[in-house]
Amino acid sequence: MKKLFLFVISFLTFNQFALAQTSSCCSKSVTGTFASLGNDEAFVSSHLAPIPFHFTPVNGALLNITTPDGVDAQVYYVKSNEGNKTLILIHEWWGLNDYIKQEAEKWATELGVNVIAPDLYDGKVATTPDEAKLLMQELKDERARAILSGCIDYCGPKSQLQTIGWCMGGGWSMQTALMAGPNTKGCVMYYGMPEKDKDKLSKLKAPVLGIFAKKDEWINADVVKQFQTNMKTAGKKLTVYNYDADHAFANPSNPKYDKVATADAHAKALEFLKGNFK
DSSP: OHHHHHHHHHHHHHHHHHHHHHHHHHHHOHHHHHHHHHTOHHHHHHSOOOOOOOOOOSSEEEEEEOOTTSOOEEEEEEOOSOTTEEEEEEOOTTOSOHHHHHHHHHHHHHHTSEEEEEOTTTTOOOSSHHHHHHHHHHOOHHHHHHHHHHHHHHHOTTOEEEEEEETHHHHHHHHHHHHTGGGEEEEEEESOOOOOOHHHHTTOOSOEEEEEETTOSSSOHHHHHHHHHHHHHHTOOEEEEEESSOTTTTOTTSTTOOHHHHHHHHHHHHHHHHHHHO
């Protein structure tokens, strides 16, 4: 009877530990959060395959940069005359495709600053929702942070940095802003998962612009409202715009692309970033 009692106690303790570990991972890891969304068939099916597109680089080029984990990372880099001002632009779950390269060049031209677009998938690009789901789920939190740290280091210790990203990249935009510390001047996140830890948010050194979609079932109104509450509690500046559109409405490769909402959101993001770089 005593052995049975000890076995039950050990079994329950182990399972509580395992659950705690799983919960910790999912609550603290951006990749864990989005990997769980990859298991949601409705989320996957809401991302229609991107419209085929080919972009010929004009001012940008692919570069290899060093990272803290010792494995070189690939980035698409657009250089400007503003040596110490850089926008870190982070791709959606499709990867560093030609749409993102075009976006990097567009922002570089409009802002007149450097743009660095990291490849979080290390050379892999998805062309179907199932491929994107697998790449997003295979992405390790440690590797993503190493790549983004490499980008921050590449820009230099005196750099003025701002971040922008969409969907998965929107979540990483906020994390990169946190990682860059006092070098961060602003953060734009399009329908990405916000940081929920108020202690982490209290360390944020820059204002945030959040662009969300009212028809988004995942980064929904409740998520946005909680984000606003958390930022207020942390004493941080947050500006939010909600559009009557679907998740990923600003991606031109998305058949549900909303041209009007995208133009308005882009104008607001451009004004925000220009103001912060001043």
